[in-house]
Amino acid sequence: MMRFSNLLVVHMKSKYIKTKVIFTFLLLSLLIGCSAQQDTIKLGSILILTGDGNSWGIAERNGIDLAVEEINAAGGINSKLIAVNHQDDKLDPKTAITAFNTLTDIQGIDILIGPTWTPTALPLTELADQKKVLMISPSVGRKEFNEGSNYIFNLWPHDYLLADELAKMIYEEGQRNVAIIGAAEPWSQDLTQAFTKKFEQLGGKTFVQEPAMDQIDLRTEALKIKEKQEIDSVVLISGAMNVGLLAGKAIRDLGSTLPFYSVVVGDNMIQQAGKTYDGMIMLTSSTPNDVFVEKYNKRFGVPIDYGADTAYDAVMLLAQAMKETESENPTVLQEYLTGLKTYDGVSGTLTFDGKGGVTKPFLVKEIISGEQITVERSSLS
Known part of the structure; x- marks a missing residue:
């Protein structure tokens, strides 16, 4: 009986020590984890x-x-x-x-x-x-x-500030009738509104089209621009998006050589455009x-x-x-x-x-053979 009691005591002590070790390990892990979190932003x-x-x-x-x-x-x-x-x-x-x-x-x-x-x-x-x-x-x-x-x-x-500056630049170049290809989404609409307001305040006229973002066939929009003989140039407000690029290609496919203008067109889109955007003038805040x-x-x-x-x-x-x-x-x-x-x-x-x-300050760039060439550095007025 005595021997059994001693074995029971030893077993209980062993179990207690194991439990304590496990508890200590878990506590340390928790503390280390908290410390790691506190040391990380x-x-x-x-x-x-x-x-x-x-x-x-x-x-x-x-x-x-x-x-x-x-x-x-x-x-x-x-x-x-x-x-x-x-x-x-x-x-x-x-x-x-x-x-x-x-x-x-x-x-x-x-x-x-x-x-x-x-x-x-x-x-x-x-x-x-x-x-x-x-x-x-x-x-x-x-x-x-x-x-x-x-x-x-x-x-x-x-970006509406760039659209405003672009309107002034185009008007100062002597152009009075501009076609605008935007898109039916807030950013493009914001810029289209800013450009149109400024250009018309200066005395110019605009012809605006805002296709859906996911529209693929832009031939109708391109034909409408070609039919308007008075158009001096095309502003691809949505030129940074796929819909703007497709519109530009559709216009060029009709044989139009009207000058293109835009704002903030990234290098990836320029590479996709190939010859379509060659000669395009754009304003950008990327500096x-x-x-x-x-x-x-x-x-x-x-x-x-x-x-x-x-x-x-x-x-x-x-x-x-x-x-x-x-x-x-x-x-x-x-x-x-x-x-x-x-x-x-x-x-x-x-x-x-x-x-x-x-x-x-923003930059005025011309796209030549897929490269963005800085033409001018200007400040917002």
């Missing part, structure tokens, strides 16, 4: 990574990753490393909302970079404001986005400096495209805000960013308007 991105516009989104993802690599290599921010969770919105509003909720509600991330384009940006404005999620877009050229919430910032100047272009090309082995420089600047601007405020709180950061006057980044010198938007 989590950012999210919502970008176009597949489908129409993905060349911009991929370039922006690369710009973000490049900035994060450099920051982490230098020791991080306030001794913390950065981790980024990239989400693909596929230029679909519902997908963008799902991505936003995944990052904020499931991943617990409240600082986001993106979106890439307007269709997926505007549906997130109210959500960001409600949840106090800080968002910085590298390329949404709509004031309704950043002015819709104190928590939203835009490092890409509002990466030479050092960044070289660094980007070396790191990723592909030519730089729109949004890479501003996405890089978005991360660096956040890093500056976190260092200056010693905080990662979205409210603290948005108050810091709202108070900024200027920022010198790889995308140029940005002047903040106090409402989450920026302005900076």
Whole structure:
């Protein structure tokens, strides 16, 4: 009986020790996990990574990753490393909302970079404001986005300003009758309205067509332009999109040699256009400096495209805000960013308007044999 009791005591002690060891291990794992989380700053991105516009989104993802690599290599921010969770919105509003909720509600991330384009940006404005999620877009050229919430910032100047400048430039060149190919979506409509208003104020006349984004056959639109003998030139407001490119091809297929104009057409679309866009004049807010272009090309082995420089600047601007405020709180950061006057980044010198938007000098470029040749550097008037 005594021997059995001793065995029972030994067994119970052994079981107790094992339980204690397991408990200690779990506690240490939990503490290590918490420590790892505390030592990491989590950012999210919502970008176009597949489908129409993905060349911009991929370039922006690369710009973000490049900035994060450099920051982490230098020791991080306030001794913390950065981790980024990239989400693909596929230029679909519902997908963008799902991505936003995944990052904020499931991943617990409240600082986001993106979106890439307007269709997926505007549906997130109210959500960001409600949840106090800080968002910085590298390329949404709509004031309704950043002015819709104190928590939203835009490092890409509002594109309607470029449309306004383009109208003045074309009028000063002596052209008085212009055909416009836009698209039935908010960004294109915004620019079409701005161009038309300014051009007609100056005394010119416009002929506007806004086909659906997914329209493939643009021969009818092209024929209407050809039939109007008074047309001096064609403004492809939607030239950065597939519908604009197809319209341009349809016009050229009819033998028209009318000069083409546009705004912010990326390199990927220019390569797809081939001879269609040859000779086209465009205005752009994409102004990466030479050092960044070289660094980007070396790191990723592909030519730089729109949004890479501003996405890089978005991360660096956040890093500056976190260092200056010693905080990662979205409210603290948005108050810091709202108070900024200027920022010198790889995308140029940005002047903040106090409402989450920026302005900076733009470039006038001519497309020659698939290359963007800078004709002039100008400031918004």
